[in-house]
Structures are given as C-alpha cells and as structure tokens.
Amino acid sequence: MSNQWIAGVDLGGTTTKIAFISMDGDILHKWEIPTDHSNEGQYITSNIATSIMEKLEELGQSKTVLAGVGMGAPGPIDYETGVILNAVNLGWSDNFPLRDSLESVLSLPAAVENDANCAALGEMWQGAGNGAKNLVCVTLGTGVGGGVIANGNIVTGVNGAAGEIGHITTLPVGGAPCNCGKTGCLETIASATGIVRLAVEEMNKPNSKGELTNIFNRNKKITAKDVIDSARKGDPIAVKVLNEVAFHLGLALANIANTLNPEKIVLGGGVSKAGKILLDSVQDYFDKFAFPPVKNSTKLALATLGNDAGVLGAAWLIKNKFIG
Ligand SMILES: [Zn+2]
Structure with missing residues (x-):
C-alpha cells in the first residue's frame, strides 16, 4: 500500500x-x-x-x-x-x-x-502549515478565497459555505459592490481586483502624480503587480493603497484568529507574492487587533507551495479518507 x-x-x-x-x-x-x-x-x-x-x-x-x-x-x-x-x-x-x-x-x-x-x-500537509492541524489559509488572487482546518479537517459549515473569508464584511457602510451581491466584502479590497480599483480611485483624484500614475497614463491601465512594484519603490499612492489593504486584511485575520486561535494563518495567491512589504504591515495591524493570548500564539506565514497546493491537498483527501 x-x-x-x-x-x-x-x-x-x-x-x-x-x-x-x-x-x-x-x-x-x-x-x-x-x-x-x-x-x-x-x-x-x-x-x-x-x-x-x-x-x-x-x-x-x-x-x-x-x-x-x-x-x-x-x-x-x-x-x-x-x-x-x-x-x-x-x-x-x-x-x-x-x-x-x-x-x-x-x-x-x-x-x-x-x-x-x-x-x-x-x-497543511506539505507547505507553510508544516503539519499544523489548526490552520487557516487565505488565497489573495483575482478574488479572495479561504479554507479553515480544525483538527486536521476542513470546516465546511451547514451548507458548505464556511471559510468564505473573502466575504467577511470589512466596510459596513459605503463599501464597493462584491460579486456575491453584498457590498464592502474583504474581497473588494484585498484581491488583485480590489487593489487595482483602490489605486485607480486614488489616481483619479486631482494632481495625482508618481510612478504608478505614469504607468497608468502610459498604459491606460494598471495591474496589482504594478501597485506592489511601485510601493516597493516608495510611490506614495501605491504605499497608501497597500497600507489600506494591510489594514483590512490585518483586521479580518485578527478577528478570525480571535475566533479560532489557529497555529498558523497562511497567505497565498498572486497578491501574496508582494511578500514582506505586505506581510510586515498586515502583521502590524494583526498585532493591534488580536486578543493578546492569540497574538502571541497564532503565526502569520506566506504560502510555500504555489500552484502545487491544489493537487497536493486533493491527494491528501484520499490519503486521509482511505489510508490514514
Ligand atoms: Zn462578497
């Protein structure tokens, strides 16, 4: 076997x-x-x-x-x-x-x-979770996905909709519309789509200038990667947008941790490739909003498996179900 x-x-x-x-x-x-x-x-x-x-x-x-x-x-x-x-x-x-x-x-x-x-x-099996049996994963891609693992098992909820971290309401009033039909979801801010939207809003204000604005004026569009790259170079609009993303992510993750106190919260997806520049400021806001015993025990980490996470997790289902 x-x-x-x-x-x-x-x-x-x-x-x-x-x-x-x-x-x-x-x-x-x-x-x-x-x-x-x-x-x-x-x-x-x-x-x-x-x-x-x-x-x-x-x-x-x-x-x-x-x-x-x-x-x-x-x-x-x-x-x-x-x-x-x-x-x-x-x-x-x-x-x-x-x-x-x-x-x-x-x-x-x-x-x-x-x-x-x-x-x-x-x-959990082969990546940043490193075998942790209590783990929350957040995928920051075109949208924001989530998975909650408690005692080694996915928390599914009564209708299979548990762990939908992207649809945590983070702006109760005046938030942008989300694909789910609500407004102010985390996904409208912390996804690649959300980052571009926030940056374009900033650049549409009068007297916008800087590297990101130059890219926008030249290409008539920008990507989340442009925002992240410009933030690394200190562009004020890009820095402001990433700070807003970090605030909302830090707040949401702290509240998730206050509820579950997992060993780790793992951030994956294209936006997480921003790496330290994003993680450090998410950590600052997380520390601000997390209950002290939670802050001292739940760790934030970047995903390590990239595109292989999905096939490995799918294989783990069989190992867990039929082999143990
Ligand atoms: Zn939503």
Whole structure:
C-alpha cells in the first residue's frame, strides 16, 4: 500500500492540473490538460480519466498503482455526498454528482472538495502549515478565497459555505459592490481586483502624480503587480493603497484568529507574492487587533507551495479518507 500513488486533480475553468503523488506527499509526475467545459461539462471527468490512463501507460504502470483520485473544484461542494452544488463556469447543472462521475469513469475511489479548501489542505500537509492541524489559509488572487482546518479537517459549515473569508464584511457602510451581491466584502479590497480599483480611485483624484500614475497614463491601465512594484519603490499612492489593504486584511485575520486561535494563518495567491512589504504591515495591524493570548500564539506565514497546493491537498483527501 505504501508504494501506491494518489492522483491529485486541481480542476480550473481553463486548465486542469493533474499529478501523481506518493503517500509521503512527493509529487512524482505532474502535467496539465485544457478543461473542456463544452456540452454542459460532459467531457470534463472523462478527459481527466483518459489523461490519467495515458500517463500511466507512458510510465509503464497499471491502474493498480493508484490508491484513488482526489479532486479540487471551483464551487461549493458537499464533501459527504461529493456533489458540487453550483459550478456555472464549468457548464454543469446545479447539484452535479462530481465524485460519482469521477469514480465511474476511473473505477477508483474518489474524493472531491472545494479548490480553496484543497489548497489549504496542501499547505497543511506539505507547505507553510508544516503539519499544523489548526490552520487557516487565505488565497489573495483575482478574488479572495479561504479554507479553515480544525483538527486536521476542513470546516465546511451547514451548507458548505464556511471559510468564505473573502466575504467577511470589512466596510459596513459605503463599501464597493462584491460579486456575491453584498457590498464592502474583504474581497473588494484585498484581491488583485480590489487593489487595482483602490489605486485607480486614488489616481483619479486631482494632481495625482508618481510612478504608478505614469504607468497608468502610459498604459491606460494598471495591474496589482504594478501597485506592489511601485510601493516597493516608495510611490506614495501605491504605499497608501497597500497600507489600506494591510489594514483590512490585518483586521479580518485578527478577528478570525480571535475566533479560532489557529497555529498558523497562511497567505497565498498572486497578491501574496508582494511578500514582506505586505506581510510586515498586515502583521502590524494583526498585532493591534488580536486578543493578546492569540497574538502571541497564532503565526502569520506566506504560502510555500504555489500552484502545487491544489493537487497536493486533493491527494491528501484520499490519503486521509482511505489510508490514514
Ligand atoms: Zn462578497
């Protein structure tokens, strides 16, 4: 059994990452295929099965080497039933039986979980969590995702919607509209989209100047990376925007920590690549707002696995469920 592999799958809207992973969490082989979500997503799981079988053949292995297949998918998932409740971007109808579909095309044990939760499990197993069993992961990407792990298990909530850290209300009055239908969510500030929005608002004020403004005037647009790079060089608008992001993140993370007192809060996603310039000021605000015994025991850290977190967490589902 210990020589078996696990197939970890990270299903995305445009590409699907697949990896064969050892029981110890080493990535042995990894590759990507395009996600074909045409015809109501009917090819998604069969394409994954075909790709896995082709890779096994290429490696001279039979299917018996695989203990199972774990998958992270974008959308709320009922882990117990393996049903994805809503996945508009993938073409599936509501309540699509994802785990059953995967099991039937591969004839292997399968487990499915929300992709942000898989990333959290991956960081717990092989990344910044370093085995911590009480961990919160926050993904700062186009949006803001979250995963909460308590005693080694994902906290799902009554409707699979726990850990939606991006939709913590951080501006109760006058906040920007969020994709979820509310206003003032953390995601409207601490995502790449939020950072660009805040920076453009600042630059639209009279007499705006500086490096970031020059980039904006030249390209007619900016990216979150432009804001981060300009902040490193001391551009006042970029520094102001990142400080605002750090304030809201520090406040939200302190309140999460005040509730859960996890060992670690891990920050991942593209925006976290800002690194020290962001983390140090998030830490300052976290320290200001965290309950003292929490401040002294919950650590903030940057994610270490990057794009591999999803496939590793997906594989961990199988290890945890069938192997232990
Ligand atoms: Zn929201």
